[in-house]
Amino acid sequence: MKKPIQAILLLLSGTMLLRLTITGVFNYYVVEGMRYLLVPSGVFLLGLGLWYVWDLIGDYERRSSEERPDDDADSHDVHHHVPVIAYALLLPIAAVTFISPTPLGSFSAARESAVAPAPKENEISPVSSDRSSGSLSLREFVTDAVWYEGKGLQKGTVELTGFVTPDPAGGWWLARLSMSCCAGDARAARIKVLDAPDLPADTWVTVEGRWTPGGGTRDASAIPLMQAESVSQIPVPANPYE
């Protein structure tokens, strides 16, 4: 592979990492903390690419100052054979450039069956019992409803944010994905929203409502129920995962 092409691949890879981080789109793919690893890696790759360019300019000047053109431009340099497989690095760049980046959504959320994993032993409910109404994470709601008989959800209404995932049995689930590192390890939390207007899949909504018993307890595949009082559409949150 020619040196200018190597330089281009390095510059593009570095630029991709920096662009994803600066525009915040990296939140669709990896956790927030990765920002601190992505920026230095992007800067390093960009710098390495620029160093290649600098070297190429040097080659060019050397050649033009010599009498006859040098056929073996690399002869003064350390030779490193780079195979054509390196062109594959264009694939992720093309994927974020030409396919509009989307966070994982209803397709992934509907695939999982055991979406309410048991909490750790002796752990208290994530929802404190003196909580007045307000917003919760979907995962907290599910854990409390399935494993603590909805103890923290008795008082008042709660506000939950997620995306619409069609339930094959009719109506829709409110779902949200969480990840520990990247979208490859995303796990879903799902609840069934009762008396909600029909909405297309992957619509982001905030639902205000009350927990209703009947979704099953102490079972990892239980899906808790929520009686909706209001459903409002919202734009995709800056961090689509929780």
Place this chain on the structure above:
Amino acid sequence: MRIGLHGEDSDLGLEPRDLAPSPSAESESRDSAGYRPGWVEAVLLATVLYALAQPWLSANLDPAAVSAASTIFVAIMVQAMPFLVLGIVLSAVITAFVPPAFWQRALPKRTSLAVPVAGCAGVILPGCECASVPVSGALMGKGVAPAAALTFLLAAPAINPIVIVSTFVAFPNEPLMAAARFAASLITAITMGWLWLRFGKGDWLKIDRRAQHSHGTKAQVFRTTAGGDFLHAGGFLVLGALAAAVLNVFVPREWLDAVADKPVLSVLALALLAVLLSVCSEADAFVAASLTSFSPTAKLAFLVVGPMVDLKLISMQIGIFGKSFAARFAPATFCIAVLTASVVGYVLL
């Protein structure tokens, strides 16, 4: 040069990168008497496959599935790239600045002793598996015995402090899980090193001895090693990430649920899942913890196999160490890892 490959820029990196290959190296690829399919055949085959598959694909391919696969593919790449960069920087530093004599002093003379030392040295590389491939390639290039470098390759991503701590956090009720992971991974890595020492053949493995032949300044060596390793290993990482993303989306999850309560099958199933998912070793403990219906031993197998054998690693090993190496090393590591995890899981968990 093989028949069917045209010009030095058109091979897939499966030739020795070695500037002065030993006469016995890669003897099978020198066997130029037989017919070997090349690019023309590959393009024709791809065209035929496309023509056959296209009607089926456009009828059955869910756009949501394609979009999810694309997101997971980019996610694995974005997640892996900083660790790949860490790996290529270390590999370039080793190649450009650390003299071979250092390794002769740092490691015991007898290779059979150097293997466990290299395994324990894995504790110091705080990265995941993408970092350790270029680093162990550079170690071999500097004259470290392949058996020791391979032990390091397997041990480093599994037993470093970050991975052990994240395992501890993911399994708060099973503190032994982190210990079992550490023990099983180290045993597997050292066993593989000794097996390589006893049965491994030098010509299965291509070693990049660039550093010994380079005549540029140290900065030039650093630049070309870092850039070359990134492009080389990164290209193979892309293929592995692509395969993992496609399988993640298109393999039905019900297959997993069906085997969760069968003792032997569940261990094999999670070991295979680790190979397919190619999750970074710093995150895989959380994935394992979420597979609640499986036995602790099956989860341990997932944690031991994942950092040593997965699709992106196999792809990178093919690139850096050659096809004939990866074809033997990856399956052997898989078997030893599953066996060790089963025994350690039986004893500890």
